[in-house]
Amino acid sequence: MQKITKETYLKWYEDMLFWRKFEDKLAAVYIQQKVRGFLHLYNGQEAVLAGALHAMDLSKDKMITAYRNHVQPIGMGVDPKRVMAELYGKGTGTSQGLGGSMHIFSKEKGFYGGHGIVGGQIPLGAGMAFGDKYHETGAVTLCYMGDGAVRQGSLHETFNMAMNWKLPVVFICENNGYAMGTSVERTANHTDIWKLGLGYEMPCGPVDGMNPVKVAEAMHEAMERARRGDGPTFLEMKTYRYRGHSMSDAQHYRTKEEVEEYKKIDPITQVKDVILEKKYATEDDLAVIDKRVKDMVKECEKFAEESPWPEKNVMYDAVYEQEDYPFLQHKL
């Protein structure tokens, strides 16, 4: 793994802050009804992404996740303006306005979505790894899922095959405590999600998902195992989401105090503390970054606002590879 240096910390600070502010902006424009549908925000979970990106080989490794997926593609190099435009439903969006909040994709940058059916992406992640193993690309797939998703049969079927076939995939459960309003302890008679790997003799373990260093180290070890041909790993990232599940969540299932407790170990604050303590930068230096982040988010908003709507034919053209597919007519 690349060493974790001053530059790493500064990058983490800027990236994570940008992701946080990007999501905050989406929440704001959602209230103005410029972005609609469901909106699932990543606030609080940023270290899981930051640490993973540090361990990845972005020239070939891939990532797939569920619907809480706006900032991962940005981390992998997708232009955030285009992600914002997708949420606005504009033609300049990453999926030309067809996918919206839950379905960000970038084949070019190795981000394979953006999936709305809970657990549906788990076999896909293993399948991507199957393809990479088949073609001997040396790439590893990071397959993310929530704590709710691990109860789907898709996980169990996939774990078995991925292990049996030694697929180069890392399964990562982002345990943010809740699946909508259901806490982890209400979904099973055990709460150590990582132990689900044991039944398949899959290397597995818990990770402090609020600390990007811990995440990077665990991810590196798992990715090396996959690259060596020794198959999958299952990591349970202990993390937390600050916002509601989606935008219409009254959050009666938890207390304000609980949220405040987690904010004390906020990943951005943790990284900032190290930066200041080790004198990697001064408060003034960080203020420059804060300003840059703010401007970038504004730019994204402006781009999305000013982008044109998609052309009507996009709705048809995107469905089949076949160019002259004979669709049934639905309007006179």
Place this chain on the structure above:
Amino acid sequence: MKTIQFREAVCEAMSEEMRKDERIYLMGEEVAEYNGAYKASKGMLDEFGPKRVIDTPIAELGFAGIAVGSTMTGNRPIVEFMTFNFSLVGIDQIINNAAKIRQMSGGQFKCPIVFRGPTASAGQLAATHSQAFESWYANCPGLKVIVPSNPYDAKGLLKAAIRDDDPVIFMESEQMYGDKGEVPEGEYVLPIGVADIKREGTDVTIVSFGKIIKEAYKAADDLEKEGISCEIIDLRTVRPLDINAILESVKKTNRLVILEEAWPFGNVSTEITYQVQEKAFDYLDAPIQKINTADTPAPYSPVLLEEWLPNSNDVVKAVKKVLYQ
């Protein structure tokens, strides 16, 4: 009469039946402590306790199957899918087990179960969260499929579905849960398989069901101003299909328009079209028109979604077409 929301109609139907029959339980994601993702089971955990109002993990295949299995030993479950899009994860248990247990066992087992939840689009939720599977379920022998469009029908038909000894698919809509309507103070049950004439008319018959029927009402209002009288039939039950109600109306109006929020290939409208041309060919003065969604997955963008969904304007156009106007 009293005025209640659609979600309250659903809740009252389930609660009234559960008070009378100990064998009934409600199971699904967020149905208990959260009071339902769309609050359709509000207060039910408090009243019936965790033995009968049961939160499940996100495991549709498992809990659908567990519920079906429990019918074999005497339960009468109500299973809520957060939306019917997610029923696909559990559809094997519905099609291969619920719909077939009775037949495969030569009538030894019955399967009194209700699978309920919202269907079809609900705003900009994109491809996987905007699907209408009425015709998929209606295609399957062994199942009954009910799709109410207002609180009165929802309550009366859900009670009938719960009392029914066969598996019933009961489809609602996120966009209807807040709708208000009148229901009797006392108990009532509506028959499964009986359509309802929501509006009498003489010039053209419009058949629809579920939340999209509101577009037909709007169209009929507009057309009335132009002197065109529409008869609107709400199917309420898709399987079994009340074909006689449609035929009677068509024999009067001689023209038929079908409005259904579903992909156009092989849907409920196509079945109606087939049966009407077979049984009332000589009464038709124009080819039947059907209005559906576009033949594509639902797009997210508001401009595309508007194009994708059928609306009242489309109904007006179709009515004028069958009237050669």
